[in-house]
Amino acid sequence: MSLNDLLVNLNLIMPITILTAWACVLLLVDLFIPKERKGITALLAALGLLVALALVISRAGVATSAFNGMIMIDGFATFMSVIFLFSGLAGIAVAYDYLIRSGIERGEYYVLLLFSIVGMMLMAAAADLIMVFLALELLSIPLYVLAGIAVPRPDSEEAALKYFLLGAFASGFFLYGTALVYGATGSTALTEIVSATTSGGVNLSFLVIGAGLILVGLGFKVAVVPFHMWTPDVYQGAPSSVTAFMAVGAKAAGFAALLRIFVLAFPPLAMDLTPVLWALAAFTMIIGNVIAIAQRNIKRMLAYSSIAHAGYIMMALVPYGQGNVAADTVASALFYLLAYMLTSFAAWAVVIALEHNMGEGRDTDGLSLEDYSGLGQKQPALAAAMTVAMLSFIGIPPTLGFVGKFYLLRTVIEGGFPGLALIGLLTSLVSAYYYLRVVVYMYMRDGEPVVRREPWLYFTALATAVGVVVLSIFSEPLFNWASQAVLKLI
Amino acid sequence: MVPIQYFIGLSAILFTIGILGVLIRRNAIIIFMSVELMLNSANLAFITFARMYQSLDGQVFVFFVMAVAAAEVAVGLALIVAIFRNKQSIDVDQINSLHG
Numbered sequence: 001m002s003l004n005d006l007l008v009n010l011n012l013i014m015p016i017t018i019l020t021a022w023a024c025v026l027l028l029v030d031l032f033i034p035k036e037r038k039g040i041t042a043l044l045a046a047l048g049l050l051v052a053l054a055l056v057i058s059r060a061g062v063a064t065s066a067f068n069g070m071i072m073i074d075g076f077a078t079f080m081s082v083i084f085l086f087s088g089l090a091g092i093a094v095a096y097d098y099l100i101r102s103g104i105e106r107g108e109y110y111v112l113l114l115f116s117i118v119g120m121m122l123m124a125a126a127a128d129l130i131m132v133f134l135a136l137e138l139l140s141i142p143l144y145v146l147a148g149i150a151v152p153r154p155d156s157e158e159a160a161l162k163y164f165l166l167g168a169f170a171s172g173f174f175l176y177g178t179a180l181v182y183g184a185t186g187s188t189a190l191t192e193i194v195s196a197t198t199s200g201g202v203n204l205s206f207l208v209i210g211a212g213l214i215l216v217g218l219g220f221k222v223a224v225v226p227f228h229m230w231t232p233d234v235y236q237g238a239p240s241s242v243t244a245f246m247a248v249g250a251k252a253a254g255f256a257a258l259l260r261i262f263v264l265a266f267p268p269l270a271m272d273l274t275p276v277l278w279a280l281a282a283f284t285m286i287i288g289n290v291i292a293i294a295q296r297n298i299k300r301m302l303a304y305s306s307i308a309h310a311g312y313i314m315m316a317l318v319p320y321g322q323g324n325v326a327a328d329t330v331a332s333a334l335f336y337l338l339a340y341m342l343t344s345f346a347a348w349a350v351v352i353a354l355e356h357n358m359g360e361g362r363d364t365d366g367l368s369l370e371d372y373s374g375l376g377q378k379q380p381a382l383a384a385a386m387t388v389a390m391l392s393f394i395g396i397p398p399t400l401g402f403v404g405k406f407y408l409l410r411t412v413i414e415g416g417f418p419g420l421a422l423i424g425l426l427t428s429l430v431s432a433y434y435y436l437r438v439v440v441y442m443y444m445r446d447g448e449p450v451v452r453r454e455p456w457l458y459f460t461a462l463a464t465a466v467g468v469v470v471l472s473i474f475s476e477p478l479f480n481w482a483s484q485a486v487l488k489l490i
Numbered sequence: 491m492v493p494i495q496y497f498i499g500l501s502a503i504l505f506t507i508g509i510l511g512v513l514i515r516r517n518a519i520i521i522f523m524s525v526e527l528m529l530n531s532a533n534l535a536f537i538t539f540a541r542m543y544q545s546l547d548g549q550v551f552v553f554f555v556m557a558v559a560a561a562e563v564a565v566g567l568a569l570i571v572a573i574f575r576n577k578q579s580i581d582v583d584q585i586n587s588l589h590g
Contacts, residue, residue: 130551130554133554133555133558134554134558137558137561137562141561141562141565144565144566144569145565148569148572151572152572152575152576154576154577154587155587155588157569157572157573157576158573158585158586158587158588159588160569161518161569161570161573161582161585162585164562164565164566164569165512165518165521165522165525165566165582168522168525168562168566169512169525169528171525171529171558171562172505172508172509172525172528172529172532173528175528175529175532175555176505176528176531176532176535178532178551179501179532179535179536179539180535182536182539182547182548182551183498183535183538183539183542186539186543186545187547188547188551232588233588236588237587237588
């Protein structure tokens with residue numbers, strides 16, 4: 001590859017190129033920003049994300065491949081990139097004041113966030129298993145550091161170590177699966193894997209085991225049962241602003257990779273993989289929702305809720321092998337990820353607004369359900385945002401969560417799995433119990449919640465909550481946009 | 491020439507040892523070494539298949555994996571040192587302050 005080719009290819013992935021370069025520059029610039037003015041770094045990081053977002057949107061509709069087919073720039077990558085960049089912006093907005101008051105403000109926080117987003121964008125665009133692996137590591141390693149950024153606080157360190165060990169363990173599975181797929185088909189490019197499989201002559205047992213190991217590796221990342229053990233501990237121990245970003249970004253990136261790999265490369269294996277996906281989705285929805293009922297700590301509750309939502313999205317993946325439904329699989333999963341992103345940030349922004357350090361005149365840390373008592377009277381705006389988020393998580397109209405769940409269930413029923421759709425519906429009913437409990441505490445109990453008046457937190461909570469409601473009214477064009485992101489072989 | 495199956499068999503055994511090490515051992519560093527063993531067993535498989543197909547791709551992947559593993563070591567050991575400073579122990583059973 002000549003220098004000119006390299007420049008052409010870097011131009012093709014311009015948003016990623018710019019973001020990478022910007023993150024590297026920011027790492028140096030940050031050295032010259034005084035310690036008490038790290039808000040400048042946050043602002044510069046947000047600026048970089050906005051520029052990348054503008055570039056991504058201005059290039060929507062382009063479908064091409066770069067770096068010898070290692071990267072695909074298509075509607076799917078564009079849609080996911082928009083989700084990642086928005087979660088990056090929201091991640092910075094919820095982090096800014098929180099980091100200052102927790103005494104863990106560091107410029108590196110924002111730089112690591114940028115690197116992680118670069119990894120996520122590459123993950124959605126990767127068309128080669130090795131590229132997926134590199135992107136996976138690029139998004140994970142900064143997240144390990146971010147989870148432990150509150151060092152020497154023991155719970156943050158513990159969360160970082162657990163996340164790191166299990167994340168690396170999962171990478172091992174993913175990599176070995178990649179090696180086996182390479183062994184079976186002679187290539188790691190998704191297009192060549194599928195053409196080798198359909199033309200026959202591949203070692204099917206290697207291929208199926210490889211696909212299974214890849215599923216395990218990515219299953220850890222998106223936290224589906226039985227690979228979810230790390231999630232509650234990590235979500236609880238990591239600083240809340242990191243958890244908010246991780247819950248959305250890492251999960252969406254994991255699903256982006258799962259969708260692209262399965263829909264593009266593994267349709268010939270649908271016979272073997274569909275029952276596995278079915279069981280994973282069913283167990284994830286049931287176990288995530290049932291255990292969430294027992295949680296009194298809001299961060300742990302949201303962690304189990306995020307596990308349950310991974311199950312719902314997994315549900316869309318079950319009929320991935322049926323040519324006529326596969327398009328809906330991708331569209332409904334993308335739509336749900338968008339809904340999940342907005343809803344999740346609304347909820348986490350409220351959680352962060354209520355969190356406070358122990359010993360500031362209070363013997364709580366603002367994270368248990370009781371701390372939400374009386375929020376409805378004290379802070380009607382925040383309480384309303386939280387209520388919208390909870391309704392959207394359950395899937396009650398008029399929220400984006402309802403529309404998203406509707407599309408998911410429709411896909412599953414079209415694919416011929418009414419049983420799974422029924423499980424999805426019933427577990428949603430179960431989830432209403434623990435989501436509505438938060439609402440009950442906010443409006444029907446008296447209390448004196450400690451709430452911070454921090455403009456960016458308020459803005460994030462309200463903007464995402466309004467988005468959840470308003471976008472649900474205009475869900476039709478949004479879904480059409482997601483439908484255009486259907487995966488095709490270029 | 492040693493048959494391909496032997497290499498694949500060895501890599502599968504190493505991979506299994508790695509998994510068992512992660513699941514059974516309780517010392518964070520040994521768990522981490524087991525993870526590295528899993529990555530290296532994948533490397534061995536990559537090289538074997540690269541020879542089988544007479545293509546360089548697989549060998550190039552190994553370099554990527556080694557670079558990634560080095561990055562993981564940097565982060566992982568830093569975390570383990572930070573925990574050791576706090577607790578004077580890196581036994582994962584004693585790292586249990588988070589629970590429901």
